[in-house]
Amino acid sequence: MPDVKTRLQDAGRLVDLPDRPFDRLVERRARSHRRGRVVSLVVALAIAGGAVGGGLFLLNGIDDDAKDTGTGWQPSRRLALRPGEYFYLQVTSDEAVDGHIRDLETWWAADGSGEVRNRSTRQDKYPYPPSGVYGEDAFPEANDLSWSTDPEGLATRLREGTFEGALVLLLETPYATPELRAALFDVASGLDGVTVIEDVHDPAGRLAVALETTERDGEDMATWRSYFDPGTHQVLAWTFESTRGGSAWILLESAIVGAPGEAPEPDEWLVPPVGKAPA
Amino acid sequence: MRRMDATAGPAVDVVEHGVPAEAGRDFEAFFRLEHERLFRAMWLLTRDRQEAEEVAQEAFLRLWERWARIADAPDPAAYLYRTGLNVWRSRLRRMAVAARKAIHHARRGDEMEDVEARDVVVRSLASLPTRQRAAIVLMDVLDLSSERAGEVLGVRPVTVRVLAARARATLASEMGAGDA
Numbered sequence: 001m002p003d004v005k006t007r008l009q010d011a012g013r014l015v016d017l018p019d020r021p022f023d024r025l026v027e028r029r030a031r032s033h034r035r036g037r038v039v040s041l042v043v044a045l046a047i048a049g050g051a052v053g054g055g056l057f058l059l060n061g062i063d064d065d066a067k068d069t070g071t072g073w074q075p076s077r078r079l080a081l082r083p084g085e086y087f088y089l090q091v092t093s094d095e096a097v098d099g100h101i102r103d104l105e106t107w108w109a110a111d112g113s114g115e116v117r118n119r120s121t122r123q124d125k126y127p128y129p130p131s132g133v134y135g136e137d138a139f140p141e142a143n144d145l146s147w148s149t150d151p152e153g154l155a156t157r158l159r160e161g162t163f164e165g166a167l168v169l170l171l172e173t174p175y176a177t178p179e180l181r182a183a184l185f186d187v188a189s190g191l192d193g194v195t196v197i198e199d200v201h202d203p204a205g206r207l208a209v210a211l212e213t214t215e216r217d218g219e220d221m222a223t224w225r226s227y228f229d230p231g232t233h234q235v236l237a238w239t240f241e242s243t244r245g246g247s248a249w250i251l252l253e254s255a256i257v258g259a260p261g262e263a264p265e266p267d268e269w270l271v272p273p274v275g276k277a278p279a
Numbered sequence: 280m281r282r283m284d285a286t287a288g289p290a291v292d293v294v295e296h297g298v299p300a301e302a303g304r305d306f307e308a309f310f311r312l313e314h315e316r317l318f319r320a321m322w323l324l325t326r327d328r329q330e331a332e333e334v335a336q337e338a339f340l341r342l343w344e345r346w347a348r349i350a351d352a353p354d355p356a357a358y359l360y361r362t363g364l365n366v367w368r369s370r371l372r373r374m375a376v377a378a379r380k381a382i383h384h385a386r387r388g389d390e391m392e393d394v395e396a397r398d399v400v401v402r403s404l405a406s407l408p409t410r411q412r413a414a415i416v417l418m419d420v421l422d423l424s425s426e427r428a429g430e431v432l433g434v435r436p437v438t439v440r441v442l443a444a445r446a447r448a449t450l451a452s453e454m455g456a457g458d459a
Binding site for chain 2: 003004005007008009011012013015016017018021022024025028029
C-alpha cells in the first residue's frame with residue numbers, strides 16, 4: 001500500500017493546472033497598480049474634502065436638474081436619481097484571457113430594488129451579480145464586495161482603501177450613482193500621472209474626453225485609457241493595451257429610466273448608446 | 280540536486296535551494312519553474328481549485344513586486360512558499376472568503392470532490408489542524424527539508440518535524456481504517 005507521502009503527491013497531481021497562469025498574473029499586476037493609484041488619490045481627495053465630497057453630498061437626495069460636483073463643472077443633464085427612477089447600466093467587453101466576455105444589464109433604484117440580466121460567459125467563475133428581479137434592499141452586491149450604498153459608509157471604505165478595484169469597479173458597479181461617477185471623473189483627471197485627452201472617440205466611436213495612464217510592465221509598457229462623456233462625465237469605455245501584446249476593451253452605456261427592465265428612451269440616456277461594437 | 284520539472288517532465292538543473300541559476304534574476308522563469316508546485320500544494324491546502332489559483336497568484340504577485348530584492352536572496356522559493364501560506368491563512372480568516380467558499384462548494388463539481396471520494400488520506404487532510412496541514416504539505420508534497428519548512432513556517436525544524444509526524448500518524452491511521 002502506498003505511504004502517506006506518495007498518496008498526497010499523487011492526489012496533488014490530479015488537479016488540472018490553470019490556463020495561462022503567467023498571463024493572468026501580468027493582468028493582475030496591472031490591476032493592482034491601477035488600484036494602488038486610485039486608492040491613493042481617492043484617499044487624498046477624501047481627506048481634502050474635495051470633489052468626492054461634493055459627489056457624495058449629492059447622494060443625499062439633492063436632485064436639482066444640474067449640480068456642480070464640487071469643481072465648477074456643470075453636467076449637461078440631470079444626474080440625480082429621483083424616487084422611483086432606476087439607474088440603467090449596460091456593460092459589455094471583449095474576451096479576457098480566461099474567456100470571460102461581459103454582457104450585463106442592470107437597473108438599480110436608490111431603495112435597493114432593481115433587475116439584473118447577466119448574459120456574461122464564465123458565470124461559473126464570475127457569478128455576480130446573478131440575473132433576477134429584486135425587491136427593496138435586495139439588489140445583489142456587485143463584484144462580490146459588500147459596498148455600502150450609504151454615502152458615509154462608502155466614504156469610509158474609500159478612506160480605508162481596503163476594497164478592490166476602487167474607482168474602476170466603482171464606475172462599473174450598478175449602484176454607483178451618476179453623480180458619484182461624475183465626481184470621481186473630476187478626481188481622476190487631477191491625478192499625477194494621468195493625462196487628459198480632449199476630443200477623442202471611444203472604441204465604439206462616441207465623442208469623449210479620455211484619461212490615460214501608462215505604467216511599466218517589466219520590459220513593456222501598459223496603457224490604460226478611460227473614456228468619459230464630455231457632457232455628463234459618465235464613463236463610456238475602458239481600454240488596455242500592452243507593448244507585450246494584447247489589448248482589451250469594456251464599453252458602458254448608462255441612462256436614468258422609469259422602471260426596471262425598461263429600455264431607455266432617447267431622452268433618458270446619460271451617454272450616447274453604442275451603435276455597434278468595436279471591430 | 281536534480282529535480283523533474285513537474286509540467287513537462289524534462290529534468291532541470293537546480294542549485295541547492297531549488298532556484299535554477301539561469302533564472303536567478305528572471306521572474307518569469309522563476310514563475311514557470313515554481314507555479315505548478317505551489318498551485319498543487321495550495322490546492323491540497325485550500326481544497327478548492329479557484330481558491331488555490333487565487334492564493335498562488337497573490338503570492339507570486341507579492342514576490343514580483345519585491346523581485347529586485349528577493350532575486351538575490353538565498354532561497355526565493357522558500358520566500359514564495361511562506362508568502363503563499365500567509366496568503367492562505369489570511370484568506371482563511373476572512374469571513375467573506377468563507378462565504379464564497381461555501382458558495383463554491385455548493386455548486387462545484389471540481390476535482391477535489393472526486394479525489395476526496397476516492398482517497399481517504401486527502402479527505403482526512405482537511406480535518407487536520409492548520410499548522411499540521413501546512414507542515415505535511417511542505418515536507419511531503421513540496422518535499423522541503425525540515426530546515427526549509429521551518430524557515431517557511433517561522434518555527435524551529437524540530438517543531439515542523441513534530442507537526443508533520445503527527446499529521447502523518449493521523450493520516451496513516453485514517454488510511455488504515457479507510458482502506459481496510
